[in-house]
Amino acid sequence: GQQVMQIPQYQHVQEGEDFTTYCNSSTTLSNIQWYKQRPGGHPVFLIQLVKSGEVKKQKRLTFQFGEAKKNSSLHITATQTTDVGTYFCAGPGPGSARQLTFGSGTQLTVLP
Amino acid sequence: EAGVAQSPRYKIIEKRQSVAFWCNPISGHATLYWYQQILGQGPKLLIQFQNNGVVDDSQLPKDRFSAERLKGVDSTLKIQPAKLEDSAVYLCASSFQGIDTQYFGPGTRLTVL
Numbered sequence: 535g536q537q538v539m540q541i542p543q544y545q546h547v548q549e550g551e552d553f554t555t556y557c558n559s560s561t562t563l564s565n566i567q568w569y570k571q572r573p574g575g576h577p578v579f580l581i582q583l584v585k586s587g588e589v590k591k592q593k594r595l596t597f598q599f600g601e602a603k604k605n606s607s608l609h610i611t612a613t614q615t616t617d618v619g620t621y622f623c624a625g626p627g628p629g630s631a632r633q634l635t636f637g638s639g640t641q642l643t644v645l646p
Numbered sequence: 647e648a649g650v651a652q653s654p655r656y657k658i659i660e661k662r663q664s665v666a667f668w669c670n671p672i673s674g675h676a677t678l679y680w681y682q683q684i685l686g687q688g689p690k691l692l693i694q695f696q697n698n699g700v701v702d703d704s705q706l707p708k709d710r711f712s713a714e715r716l717k718g719v720d721s722t723l724k725i726q727p728a729k730l731e732d733s734a735v736y737l738c739a740s741s742f743q744g745i746d747t748q749y750f751g752p753g754t755r756l757t758v759l
Contacts, residue, residue, distance in 0.1 A: 538688075565746060575735060577689065614692040622688050626746050633679070633702050634748065636688030 536627050540637035548645050551590050553610040555640035557623035564626055566599055566606045567634065572619040577636075580621075613644045648672065650751035652738050664726040667754045671719070671740030677694045677701075679748060680713055680723050681737040689737055695721060696743070725756075733758045 537560040547553050559567065565584045569577035569608055581590055583599035583606065590597045596609045620641045624634040659665050671678050676697050679691035692711065693703040698718040706713070711730070715721040719758040723733055735755050739748040 567746065576753050577739075577748075579747050579749065582747060606678070624688075631678050633694050634746070638686075638688050 536625070536635045538623060538625055538635050538637040540621075540623060540640050542640055543638065544641050544643070546643045547613050549615060550612050553613050553617070555608050555621050555623075555642075557606045557608075557637050559604045559625050559635075561625075562603050564603075566603075566618060567624045568597060568606075568608055569622045569624060569636075570619050570623055571622065571639070575619075579613050589610060602608060610642075613642070615644050615646055650738055650740055650749055652736075652751035652754055655752060655753055656755050656757075658759065659728055660759050661730055662727040664724065665728055665756060666722050666724045667736050667738075667756075669723070669738030671721075671738070671750060672749055674742065675740035675749070676718070676743040677741045678715055678721050679739040679741075680721070681739065683735045683737055683753070685734070692723070715742045728756075728758045730758050732756060 539558050541556050565582050567582045568580040571577045572578055581597050587601045587602050588599040594611045598607045606623055620639040622636050622639045624636045626631050657665055662739045676693045680692045682692055683689045692706045693713045694701040695715040698715050700715050711725055735753040737753045738751045741748045
């Protein structure tokens with residue numbers, strides 16, 4: 535079945551440093567979604583990328599979808615303590631049900 | 647717009663007991679999902695409903711887990727009997743029909759002793 539892998543599993547950065555998490559799928563994806571889960575919270579949708587090579591920005595967050603539509607990355611510039619949480623990528627399966635397969639997530643800790 | 651509601655927020659039970667979780671999706675969302683999230687892992691889909699029909703329950707341990715969405719709105723997920731390895735957060739999510747983006751509820755944290 536479809537597998538979605540993320541690296542790194544954990545990342546500690548000093549406030550103000552940049553952060554990147556990478557997502558790889560075993561299959562080509564029609565789209566990739568990113569979610570953020572704060573400690574003790576639930577996943578919250580951040581963005582969806584659809585086109586090959588697509589790049590989208592949300593303030594200090596930059597999301598990229600690979601040319602082959604099998605990988606993606608999330609880059610945060612100048613991290614802040616509010617960025618703390620676990621970032622998940624998720625891709626829909628090939629079937630008509632299109633259920634999402636989530637990666638294992640990257641847990642970001644920002645040290646003040 | 648109200649979000650996805652879940653209850654209870656926390657539940658502690660002993661193994662072999664039964665437990666039920668309730669979810670009320672965002673109004674108008676035809677698709678409802680139940681996920682299990684074990685600490686340190688991403689959410690794993692247990693079951694997906696489209697209105698009141700099951701779309702996918704391939705990862706639902708059917709010997710002990712059951713779910714229903716009788717009127718196409720609220721849903722309940724039941725575990726009977728619970729095992730230690732069922733300790734997890736159970737997340738409910740919903741999405742508008744045909745749209746992939748999912749909106750999650752706050753989850754129910756289940757501890758099985």
